[in-house]
Amino acid sequence: MSTVIEQALQARLVASAPRMDVVPVVLRYDPADPFAVRMAFPAPATLEGVEAEWAFSRDLLAAGADAPAGVGDVRIRPYGHDRTVVEFHAVEGVAVVHVRTSEVRRFLRRTRQVVPSGCEYLFLDLDRDLAHLLRDAR
Template identity: 40%
Template sequence: MSRPLEKTIDATLRSVIGEWHELLVRLRYVPHDPLAVRLDFLVAESEPPVATWVFARDLLATGLTRPSGEGDVRVRPHGQDATDVELISGRARCLVRMASVPVRDFVVRTRPAEEHCDEEIATALGRLLTELLPGGVRKNADS
C-alpha cells in the first residue's frame, strides 16, 4: 500500500467546560509512518485541519473493543455504536465521540499496510543480523 488512506467522519467534541459541539474529523494513515494514525480536526472538509493529533494505530484498533491508552490519547468504546477518543494536553482535555462503524472501516483498511510493514521489518532485521553475526544467521536444528 503506497498511498495514504483517509476517512472523514461526523463527530461531537466535549470541551473542557462540558459543552458538546459538532465537528468533522478526518482519520489519516500515511504509509511512511505505518504504525501511526492522524486525527485531523476540520472546520470544513476542503480546508486544512485546524489541529492534528498523531497516535498509535494499535491504540485506535484496540480502543474499538476495550479501553486503551494511558498517556495523552485514550480510546474506548462508548456503548455499542460509538468510540470515544480522549485527548489530554497538560491540564486541558477534550473528548471526541465518533460512530464506531466508520472508525472500524478505517482501521480494517490500514491492516494490509501493517502486515506489509511487519514483513519489511522482519526482512531488515534478518539482513542486519546476517551482517552483524559471524557466519550469518542459521536456523536452529531443532526447528
C-alpha cells in the same frame, strides 16, 4: 508509490457544558509511517483557532474500539454499542470526542488492506529515516 488512506467523519466534541458540538475530523493513515494514524481537527474546533492534528498508534485505535486502551496523551474506549470515545490529554486540558465505532472499524479495515497488521516493519525505510536524523548532526 504510497497509498494514503483518509476518511472524513463526524465527531461529537464533548464540552464541559451539557451540549455536544459536531465537528468534521479526518482520520489519516500513511504507509510511510506504518505504525501511526492521525486525526485532524479543523481550526474552528480548537481553542487556538488553528488546525490541530494528533498522531497515535494504529494498534491503540484498534484496541480502544473494543476495550479501554491507552495511558498517555491519547486514551480510547468504547461507549455503548456504537460509539468510540477518544480522549486527547494536553497541558491545556483534555479534549473528548465521540466517533462512530463502525466508521473507526471501516477505516482500520482500509488501512489493513494497504499494510496488514504485524507487517508494518516491512514498510519502514530505515536508511531514509537514519539519514533524516543525521542530516542536522553535522
